[in-house]
Amino acid sequence: MRNQNSSLLRALRTLTMTALFTVCLLVTICFAAERFFEIKAKRFVYTPNIIKVNKGDIVNIRLISEDVTHGFFLDGYSLNTSSHPGQEGSLKFTADKTGRFSFRCSVTCGALHPYMMGHLFVLPNSLFMAGAFTILLLGIASLIFALRKKQKDERLKLFGIIPLDLRFPLTKFKPLRTLLKSRWFPFILIMLNLFIFTVILLAGFIGGLSSGSYNFGVMLVWILWWVLLMMFMVPIIGRFWCMMCPFPLIGDWIQRGKLINVGKQKSWGLSKRWPNKWRNLWPLVVLFWISTWFSGFFTVKPFATFVLLGAIILLAIIVAIFFDKRTFCLFVCPVSGFQGLYANFSMIGVRSRDPETCRKHTLKTCVVGSEKGYGCPWMEIPFEMNRNTYCGLCFECFKTCPYDNMDLVLRPFGQDLFVEKRRTDEIYHRRGTDEAFKAITMVGIFLSFFLAFQGPYGHLKDMVTAKTLKGYLGYLGESFLVDFLLIPGSLLIFAYLSKKLSKNKEVKLKDVFVNFSYCLVPVGLAIWAAFSLGIILPNGSYLLHIISDPFAWGWNLFGTANFPWTPVFTYAMYYLQVVVALIGFIFALDFGFKFSLKTYNTIEEAKRGWVPMLIYLIVIHILFLKLFVG
């Protein structure tokens, strides 16, 4: 009796609580509150940097500047105000769009002005919820597909539809082949870039230590070039940039003694061979990582961009004098590594058409060169090339092949990531820890960059720009920790779990680790593309100014010099970032199970071994989602 009573009481209490909660919820929804925020702006941080309101709230913002004139532009709502010491700015609006929106400084306030931002949350954050839900759903769906698989496929198919070994020779079109065989191609594109980079260097030098946001060098390199590279070139057309990069031009000239004609094949330089133990991506992994140490300078200071580009050009010449052919591009250029790795994902590649023709052709002119062209400057073996990592698309092999047996092929994404090892002794055909760490560090560098340059945290910006030595060392330490310990460590743990769960005793842990690390190729491409969206959409309008007035001399070449800073599509941007990240995730899911099948002997092992990696991918993608919109 007593027992019954108490349970009744408990039920009643629960009911009351639920009713109360519902009423509270209804009140918040129906009677939106009026909220007041006092935001202090100081170079380069807002305090508070994160504010939260509910949907429907009327938001009042007072902007108080504590040092110089600052602005406040709210993404998604496209509202703008500004304040200088002694005069407040104010905004009043109804928070009718949910999600996370950045507010950014809209009055150039110093070197790091483009990175000064904070976050406004309009709750509930439905975009984040929907994104996280989609990630889970996709993960579960992919698991179901994987578990239902009865046997290994004869032919790998992208998403189970497009055969991964598909190739369409673009050079079937005669005009394209004629173009690629001409000695003027890609020379003419290199000339165009030589001109553009001359202007960039000059603008960087003249711009000195002024603000980067109105400098031709800084904007063209770090907004246009980087964004084009990460969003379009690398994922679709691979090392397309390497094809038209002007930096090795002088080195080539010194080595060949000719600019465009074919002289003798022997180099005029010292032609030393790059040491064997460094003939892989490791030097590029380390060099790119080191160059990110200075990202807080060369993305904001024109002169720093000048110094960086100048150093790369000088280095290219010095390396060309001492070493073989394109040793610089292969093993020294900092941006070559990720282009090479990611080019394996891209849709184009240079491949020989008929292996039989190549086999019969005993004088391998694509390797040793002929009077029509040079032996592969990238020291590849064009006639049996099956991966893109070390192919710079210079098209010399098209010129040297007497049988027109080279093709520029269009193929499905990620083909090269699955090719079988042909010769393990040859680096060009190898999957290895060097490429694995390239994929890993690219994710780590993305994390550092995103938090510092697109996050609301002022102290991180102080750290990357070396405001104090201690802070700067902290940034370097953090970067090392994340790139070389945390991400590889976590991946190694999940690789270990995968191996354990698969119950396969023979497979080496290293192989499991390396194979699964290639999942990070589409992931890395996607998050960098999403990162680039966060640069180009808010800040792309600077480009209109700088093309009209490249040297800040008051020119107005195209009549756009006075075009004001105008962020575009800032509402759609967050949706686009989520979509792009999800596309990367879908590729990673599809590739991941295929890597599992490659790694383990039987399909049952592969299914069990896939589960930990699937969990890993879900976790990191929810983390990325949190960075972008959560």
Place this chain on the structure above:
Amino acid sequence: MKKNELAAAALVFLATIGTVLGIFGFENFRKSRLYTVELIARAPDNGNWYPRKITVPFGKKVKILIRNIETVTHGFALPDFNVAVKEIKAGEVVVVEFTPDKKGAFPFMCTVWCSDQHMNMTGEIVVE
């Protein structure tokens, strides 16, 4: 073949040295027609206006090219001749024009809060 090589070398020359010479040539030509005085805008703790004192002749149209070579936004006002620029963003250049119709020394100043010393960012135009 020899011709190709020469053409290529000419292109390289054009794209590098030619570009630089062309840019400076154009700028010098433009400068010679455009303005009489160049004024550099910097916050007081970073060098202040340069030059701080500009001497101009009476009755002749004056063009001042104001260059903000810093990382913060500045403004420009010359109240006595009704000349003002609300905002000169970092890296931007503006040209102001006026005809001095009175003699004497007239102050000009920055109108955007650019540093703690903003109030000291002033200069003088002397009309003789």
